[in-house]
Amino acid sequence: AQKVTQAQTEISVVEKEDVTLDCVYETRDTTYYLFWYKQPPSGELVFLIRRNSFDEQNEISGRYSWNFQKSTSSFNFTITASQVVDSAVYFCALSDPRGNNDMRFGAGTRLTVKP
Amino acid sequence: NAGVTQTPKFQVLKTGQSMTLQCAQDMNHEYMSWYRQDPGMGLRLIHYSVGAGITDQGEVPNGYNVSRSTTEDFPLRLLSAAPSQTSVYFCASGEGLLEQFFGPGTRLTVL
Numbered sequence: 001a002q003k004v005t006q007a008q009t010e011i012s013v014v015e016k017e018d019v020t021l022d023c024v025y026e027t028r029d030t031t032y033y034l035f036w037y038k039q040p041p042s043g044e045l046v047f048l049i050r051r052n053s054f055d056e057q058n059e060i061s062g063r064y065s066w067n068f069q070k071s072t073s074s075f076n077f078t079i080t081a082s083q084v085v086d087s088a089v090y091f092c093a094l095s096d097p098r099g100n101n102d103m104r105f106g107a108g109t110r111l112t113v114k115p
Numbered sequence: 116n117a118g119v120t121q122t123p124k125f126q127v128l129k130t131g132q133s134m135t136l137q138c139a140q141d142m143n144h145e146y147m148s149w150y151r152q153d154p155g156m157g158l159r160l161i162h163y164s165v166g167a168g169i170t171d172q173g174e175v176p177n178g179y180n181v182s183r184s185t186t187e188d189f190p191l192r193l194l195s196a197a198p199s200q201t202s203v204y205f206c207a208s209g210e211g212l213l214e215q216f217f218g219p220g221t222r223l224t225v226l
Contacts, residue, residue, distance in 0.1 A: 009155075033213065045158075045205065045217035091157055102173060103148075103215075105157035 002027045004094050006106035013082050014114050021077040021109045023092030029053075034068065034075045035093040039108070045091075051075065082113045116141050119218035121206050127224045128196040136191040136221050138206030146211050147189040148173070149181065151202040152220075158205065164189055165211075196225045 003026040013019045025034065036048040049059060051068050059066045063080045079086050089110045095103040122137045140147065148163035150173075160173030164183040178200060180192040189208075193200060203222050209215035 004157075006157075037217075043203070043220055045207075047214060047216075050213060093158075102160055102163075104174070105150075105159070107155055107157045 002029075002032075002094050002096065002102065002104045004092050004104050004106035006090075006092055006109050008109045009107070010110045010112070012112045012114065015084060016081050017113075018078060018080050019082050019111065019113075021079075021090050021092075021111065023075045023077065023106060025073050025075065025092070025094045027094060027096065029096045032094060032096045035095070035103075036066065036075075036077050037091045037093065037105075038088045039091065040088040048077075048090075079111075082111075084113050084115055087111060087113045118142065119206055119208050119216050121204075121218035121221050123221060124219065125222050127226065128193075129226050130197060132196050133192070133194050134196065136193075136204055136206075136223070138189045138191065138218060139187050140189075140206075140208040140216070141187065142208060142216065143186060144208035144210060144216075145186065146215075147183065147206065147208045148215070149179070149189070149191045150205045150207065151175065151200075152205060153202050161191065161204075196223075198225045201225045 005024045032053045034051045038046040056068050065078045067076045089108045091108045092106040119140045145166045149161040150158040152158045159175045162181040164170045170181050201224050203220050205220050206218040207215040
């Protein structure tokens with residue numbers, strides 16, 4: 001069965017600190033996709049990134065970066081020089097689009113960035 | 116484009132009442148889905164559809180029905196609401212699971 005674990009329930013940092021959100025996944029599939037979504041206080045879900053299981057290259061987008069390591073089944077998300085606007089709940093998710101079209105989300109990590 | 120729209124935004128029901136949560140998208144996506152979000156549990160898939168006339172169950176389908184008569188609409192029905200169905204419900208659409216666009220959510224309280 002597919003499972004996503006985000007062990008950090010809440011993280012609090014001061015503005016300009018770097019912060020890493022952990023995501024560990026379990027799947028028996030060889031082809032799968034990993035995602036990160038952001039849910040700001042307004043409640044909507046914002047897509048951040050998708051990564052397929054065959055692409056282990058790290059990705060950087062501005063202050064955001066993602067580290068995918070199949071050896072440890074992890075897909076961690078780092079925010080560099082955090083800002084107050086980064087305060088949100090962040091979800092990691094896993095899917096196998098060739099299978100049952102199911103997507104499994106982690107429980108989420110609430111990030112609070114204090115000024 | 117309006118994207119994915121959901122109505123109502125808020126709803127309070129009494130135990131045993133029925134209601135339909137509406138979801139519509141104007142992006143011509145074949146794939147649509149319903150999730151519920153509960154504290155500490157992330158989002159869980161209720162039902163999904165890969166096209167008009169095709170629906171299937173997700174992780175937590177009990178107590179919910181869906182239908183997909185058009186590409187645009189994917190309503191979620193609660194036939195007999197229970198307090199355990201108090202949650203925030205999100206509808207999503209996309210080109211399969213690879214990029215889902217989520218609606219703004221419906222906050223449902225069942226007393």
